[in-house]
Amino acid sequence: MLVVRAAGWPLVEQAAEVLRAAEESVLRVRLPVHWPETPDDLFAGLPLRHxxxxxxxxxxxxxxxxxxxxxxxxxxxxxxxxxxxxxxxxxxxxxxxxxxxxxxxxxxxxxxxxxxxxxxxxxxxxxxxxxxxxxxxxxxxxxxxxxxxxxxxxxxxxxxxxxxxxxxxxxxxxxxxLSRPRPVDLVLAVEIAGPQADGGVAVEERLQEAAAVVAAVRDAVGDEDTLRIGLIGYRDHAPLDRPHHSDPLVHRVALSDPQAAEQALGGWHRSALRHDFATGLEHVPHELSYWRDAWRPDSHRVLLVVGSRPPHPRNRPPRVLRRGAAVRICPDRLEWEAALRSVRHYDGVACVAVVDEPTWMDRLAGEPHLAQWADRAWDLFGAEGRFAAGHDPRSIASAVAAPALGLPExxxxxxxxxxxxxxxxxxxxxxx
Incomplete structure (x- = not known):
């Protein structure tokens, strides 16, 4: 097909005549000077061949x-x-x-x-x-x-x-x-201590986020028979100066079906916030050592912490520069890092964390020692995934359940x- 667009230009007309004379079966089309702008315009209205x-x-x-x-x-x-x-x-x-x-x-x-x-x-x-x-x-x-x-x-x-x-x-x-999926045993630990000034909003939002993650994990796993969820609710030590006087773990729900976990979360309420820089999270890894017989033999095991403040140190607390209160050590002198390493090594527990960081964790706020100490703690509790509060629950659920789901062979x-x-x-x- 021979298309001549620049009608009236002798040089182009002569070239077209030469080409047509060389090939008898040429279809000649004369077009306006300014159309088409591109070759595609010639075929834009044609029907699809495939x-x-x-x-x-x-x-x-x-x-x-x-x-x-x-x-x-x-x-x-x-x-x-x-x-x-x-x-x-x-x-x-x-x-x-x-x-x-x-x-x-x-x-x-x-x-x-x-x-x-x-x-x-x-x-x-x-x-x-x-x-x-x-x-x-x-x-x-x-x-x-x-x-x-x-x-x-x-x-x-x-x-x-x-x-x-x-x-x-x-x-x-x-x-x-895809490979055959594994059952999932999830222990969800939620910090229920929060400031009174906000009317319990911070704790309520934390519990809602925990429930949203439970629902997302249930959707990700698909078959509810393969998913079990246990709960731990932890709060502040009260008081902090006497060992073994109070247990900061105030809620324990054994591994069971997801609906039971969601119902239990709905009944939890705010506990008083007594300490600025730490809470009783250090008791959670020790508690997990007593759950050893509850794990299914072939399960993917996960500890998911939804909280704000890091655990109390066993000793040598970080230095506070601008705030009047000091970081207090755990009254029970628990070594939470060793306990966490143990359940990870011997029980194969993966660690995921969702953190609504307090303002003092911002290094620019003038507390670099506090921020570094808290960051390190949350990095350990979030070794397989650390998320900020408000993150998409589906992404958190993926970090929890993905290793157990069908992986490409x-x-x-x-x-x-x-x-x-x-x-x-x-x-x-x-x-x-």
Whole structure:
């Protein structure tokens, strides 16, 4: 096909005549001087030759097998939308999900491909690929619009950026099977001491966050029969000058089903805040040593602490520079670091922490010794994951449960989005 745009320009006209004389079957098209602006404009209104699909992965929960699937976006013969129509264009909405915890890196790729109905994945042609920021198991709704043949626009409000990996690599490195999940034994320790001045708001928010994490862990694990949750509620020593006089662990709930844990949390209330810089957290690792017989033999074991202040030191408290009160040592002289190392080493307990930091933990507030000491303590209690209060419960749940969930047998994460919604909308990929 010979297209002449600069009509009336003799040099171009002569060149066109030479080309047409050299080839008898040339179709000659004369166009206005200023159209098209790009070669794509010539084909913008043509129908699709091949269907356009969203590619993804499907995870079979029973067997753990992983397969490539695709969901129709625009069938062959579809015509592009009017680019000037910003209101009511034929957008296609697709519900997708991130892979389960342990099988993802927190970013999932939504790949749009062009292919015939029987084409195997190796023959799919990539049209666009976007990397979405999605926590494990999170869901999202994507909207696509066909703006030109083989050109699709993504409309999505969440964080995303172009994915540079070729389609062949995404398809080739999708794992074929996830390993068998392990049961989860979670001990949730919550600081229930808080200031009276706020009317108990700080403690109430802490308990609500703990309940939200319990719900997120339950969703992440899926099968509630494999999840058990135990609770420890801890407060301040009262008084601090007499050993063995008061137990700061005021609530103990044995490992049981998640619903029992959620109900128990709903009945807890604020305890008085008696000390500025520390609380009875040092008793929690020692308490765990008595739970040794409660762990299931093959379980993934986690201590999740939701609190604010660090534990009392056994000795040599950090120096306070600007505040009148000193850091007090534990009246029972408990060595919490050794106890924590012991349950981690002998019982395989992982440690996750959610911390609503008091203002004095800000190094800029003029208490560097306090801040360094508290940071170190929370780093140990959050060895497998330390989160600020208010963090997405799904991310916290992933840190808790991901090591127990089905991991890809070859260690390669699932990079594609996972099919979500009606199973009939997603078709398995053809072999080949």
């Amino acid at each position: 269907s356009v699909w969203l590619a993804g992965a499907h995870v079979d929960g029973a067997s753990g097998t992983v397969g490539l699937v695709r969901r129709m976006l625009f069938p062959a013969g579809s015509r592009p939308s009017d680019p000037t129509d910003s209101d009511g264009g034929p957008d296609v909405r697709v519900s997708v999900a991130a892979p389960p915890g342990g099988a993802t890196v927190g970013q999932s790729v939504a790949a749009v491909v062009s292919a015939g109905p029987e084409d195997p994945p190796s023959h799919w042609k990539s049209l666009r690929a976007d990397r979405l920021e999605l926590p494990p198991g999170a869901r999202a709704v994507l909207r696509y619009r066909l703006t030109a043949p083989d050109r699709v626009e993504l409309r999505y409000d969440g964080r995303h950026e172009p994915e540079t990996s070729p389609w062949a690599a995404l398809a080739l490195h999708t794992p074929r099977r 070859d260690g390669t994460p699932i990079r594609l989005v996972v099919s979500d919604g009606a199973g009939g909308d997603w078709l398995p990929a053809a072999a080949g």
